[in-house]
Amino acid sequence: MAGWEDHLTTYLRSVFSQETTIKQVIGVLMNLGVDSTQDLIYVAADDLAGALKPIEIRKVLTCIKVEDDSSSLSTSHCEELSTLDDSCFSDSEDSASQRGPASHARSSASSSLPSSASTTESVGSGCSPLGENNWHYSFNIPWNKIPSTTKKLLEDGKRPSDSQRREVVRVLVAEILAVCNKPGKRHITEIARKMVLQYPTSFRDVIEGQVVGTGYDSLTKQFISRIDNYRRLQAKPARKRLPEDASPTDAKKTKDAYGCVNSDPVLPPGETKQMQKEKQEELLKMFMHKDKDAKKIERLMVETFPSQRRDIMSGPKDTEEILKDWPFLFQEN
Numbered sequence: 001m002a003g004w005e006d007h008l009t010t011y012l013r014s015v016f017s018q019e020t021t022i023k024q025v026i027g028v029l030m031n032l033g034v035d036s037t038q039d040l041i042y043v044a045a046d047d048l049a050g051a052l053k054p055i056e057i058r059k060v061l062t063c064i065k066v067e068d069d070s071s072s073l074s075t076s077h078c079e080e081l082s083t084l085d086d087s088c089f090s091d092s093e094d095s096a097s098q099r100g101p102a103s104h105a106r107s108s109a110s111s112s113l114p115s116s117a118s119t120t121e122s123v124g125s126g127c128s129p130l131g132e133n134n135w136h137y138s139f140n141i142p143w144n145k146i147p148s149t150t151k152k153l154l155e156d157g158k159r160p161s162d163s164q165r166r167e168v169v170r171v172l173v174a175e176i177l178a179v180c181n182k183p184g185k186r187h188i189t190e191i192a193r194k195m196v197l198q199y200p201t202s203f204r205d206v207i208e209g210q211v212v213g214t215g216y217d218s219l220t221k222q223f224i225s226r227i228d229n230y231r232r233l234q235a236k237p238a239r240k241r242l243p244e245d246a247s248p249t250d251a252k253k254t255k256d257a258y259g260c261v262n263s264d265p266v267l268p269p270g271e272t273k274q275m276q277k278e279k280q281e282e283l284l285k286m287f288m289h290k291d292k293d294a295k296k297i298e299r300l301m302v303e304t305f306p307s308q309r310r311d312i313m314s315g316p317k318d319t320e321e322i323l324k325d326w327p328f329l330f331q332e333n
Contacts (some may be wrong), residue, residue: 004034012063014214015059015215025052025060041064045057082151133184135187136187139191141198151163160202169219173226197218269302271306279303280304310330
């Protein structure tokens with residue numbers, strides 16, 4: 001075998017233990033008319049339904065996705081096919097989760113291939129040196145920077161705890177971003193694959209003794225999630241746009257404080273601080289004489305609201321002082 005068959009067989013061996021099954025898959029693909037790696041993106045789940053079981057079909061489609069990623073097809077195709085195992089970046093995760101493998105492969109077939117090689121690596125264009133997008137093949141995993149206790153577990157063939165695994169991801173993401181500030185999914189996938197190859201019992205995705213998917217899907221997702229969170233934290237918060245006719249004071253004005261939209265009310269037109277003081281004294285007299293004119297009390301309380309609010313928000317006064325200055329605040333209507 002040569003060409004696409006040889007490459008795909010390598011990935012199929014990671015999910016199928018029987019060589020007969022692998023040969024069967026290759027035979028089915030050849031009968032479908034697959035002649036090159038580019039043809040693999042047109043393979044749908046329905047095409048394999050007659051020859052393979054549902055789980056086997058999903059494994060094959062996942063391997064096709066990995067083959068597509070490593071063959072440097074367009075970024076759009078890589079991201080679309082990656083939804084087969086929900087391992088896209090979070091920006092495309094919500095929309096992709098609504099579609100199945102069959103409909104997804106068909107949508108890939110309807111999209112056009114890129115016209116230039118530059119578009120195939122737009123995701124990783126921030127790599128250094130400029131234009132170098134195959135850095136992931138020579139990337140050395142910094143095992144020496146991982147905590148010694150975790151390293152010992154890996155060497156003993158044991159699985160790290162969730163916190164230890166997150167620490168490994170954190171260390172590696174820091175190294176990845178130091179090499180390429182905008183790594184693509186195929187870069188991350190290759191690094192995760194290397195980790196699983198070196199420490200399979202520690203990192204490989206296994207359920208009841210069976211390898212799930214490629215075996216490194218969950219690790220890839222963790223890397224992507226960590227990078228996504230890092231970018232989100234680094235992004236500057238968007239500034240709220242003000243109307244064109246807004247004055248400078250509008251930009252500095254507090255819109256909300258202590259749960260109250262009108263936390264620092266201004267005096268009504270024609271009202272003065274002296275008038276507020278006189279109304280406060282009138283309220284005190286009415287309280288002392290047990291005046292029951294509810295309408296007048298309500299009117300004066302509404303008119304003196306700015307002074308009440310200022311006294312409450314000023315800070316130094318405690319509840320007893322507020323009660324002494326504004327006794328009707330603590331009275332039921």
